[in-house]
Amino acid sequence: MSPNNIHRILLFSLLAILILSSCLDKDRKGIKPMVSGKPGELLLVIDPYLWESAVGEFFIELCNEPFEALPVDEPKYDLIHIPSNSFNKLFKSHRNIFLTKISGQHKDPKIVVQRDLWAFPQLVVNLIGPNDTSMMTYLEENRERLLSLLEIDERNRTIYNYKKNRAKGIDEILKNNHGVSISVPAGYDIGVDSSDFVWLTHEVADMSQGVLIYYYPYTDTNTFTSEYLLSRRDEFTRKYIPGPTEKSYMKTESSYPVIFKEMVKNGKYMVELRGLWRLEKAFMGGPFISHTVLDEKNNRIVTVEGFVYAPRLDKRNYVRELEAILQTFGVVD
Numbered sequence: 001m002s003p004n005n006i007h008r009i010l011l012f013s014l015l016a017i018l019i020l021s022s023c024l025d026k027d028r029k030g031i032k033p034m035v036s037g038k039p040g041e042l043l044l045v046i047d048p049y050l051w052e053s054a055v056g057e058f059f060i061e062l063c064n065e066p067f068e069a070l071p072v073d074e075p076k077y078d079l080i081h082i083p084s085n086s087f088n089k090l091f092k093s094h095r096n097i098f099l100t101k102i103s104g105q106h107k108d109p110k111i112v113v114q115r116d117l118w119a120f121p122q123l124v125v126n127l128i129g130p131n132d133t134s135m136m137t138y139l140e141e142n143r144e145r146l147l148s149l150l151e152i153d154e155r156n157r158t159i160y161n162y163k164k165n166r167a168k169g170i171d172e173i174l175k176n177n178h179g180v181s182i183s184v185p186a187g188y189d190i191g192v193d194s195s196d197f198v199w200l201t202h203e204v205a206d207m208s209q210g211v212l213i214y215y216y217p218y219t220d221t222n223t224f225t226s227e228y229l230l231s232r233r234d235e236f237t238r239k240y241i242p243g244p245t246e247k248s249y250m251k252t253e254s255s256y257p258v259i260f261k262e263m264v265k266n267g268k269y270m271v272e273l274r275g276l277w278r279l280e281k282a283f284m285g286g287p288f289i290s291h292t293v294l295d296e297k298n299n300r301i302v303t304v305e306g307f308v309y310a311p312r313l314d315k316r317n318y319v320r321e322l323e324a325i326l327q328t329f330g331v332v333d
Helices: 003-029 054-064 132-141 143-164 170-178 226-240 316-327
Strands: 041-045 078-082 096-102 110-115 123-129 189-193 197-204 207-217 249-252 259-265 268-280 285-295 300-309
Touching: 054 078, 054 132, 054 143, 096 132, 096 143, 110 143, 123 132, 123 143, 132 143, 143 316, 170 189, 170 197, 170 207, 197 226, 207 226, 207 316, 226 249, 226 268, 226 285, 226 300, 285 316, 300 316
Parallel strands: 041 078, 041 096, 096 123
Antiparallel strands: 110 123, 189 197, 197 207, 207 300, 249 268, 259 268, 268 285, 285 300
16 A cells, blocks of 8 residues: 555544544534633623613622622622623623513513523523513522522533543542542642542642542431531641641631531432631631531541632632532442
């Protein structure tokens, strides 16, 4: 076979691979562009008369609701609003879109959810009603549902990206050495790896994120209380997370209330804690979030935690990134 023929075969093979990859990608996303906009943004399409009414005020209050357990209040979402006649191709690729549609042709108010309508991965929520009054009542009744839709889609986008871009080797170490699975994104390194504690670190110029995994025997039915879990947390952080000065270490900030939530994840009972941490004998601190589960097979309590240190930056989106990592966490059966 001549060199020219070999060259042609290799070229055609490469083109075939590229075409196949493109087709597979289109099967997943269609021919839609990736979403635009920043994490935590909501684009509200609403006509001026509605924006000036109680409906507009509802969305302002909805987005300005404080994000939980931050040292300084930050809104849950950043609201952008435009009138219907400005909603063109430029805006249709936004990650989160709420469309308000008031018309007498609609009998009852309702919410119609669409995904990946103009971009990928996109959330489009149609808020439909016959008049302003019924729409306002319906919005108030569905306040938590709207927040939940935004929260889940924002988190799932991050999980999707993390699963595509994992830190090489960390998954296997955690699975083989500690019996846990978690999607750790690229950029994280192992800072500490002991018999009962792992500290994964992500360090950039103005910000530090950490993921902690620690576990201990299950011996007490009163384990799943805020007081007990925080006391165990402080034991581990005092031992494994020193500060920059002598005798300084991480501990829970006791002057700020810790938010305790009971949940069910993948059919298993779980406790979530949100609060603030600080360094004893040093001037550093920030928010943390943890998930704790019972590993019945190994009769142990397992906690995964994310924390942020970003003294000059807003912290909401960094906490959301950690929420996404924690959401992928599970014990290996």
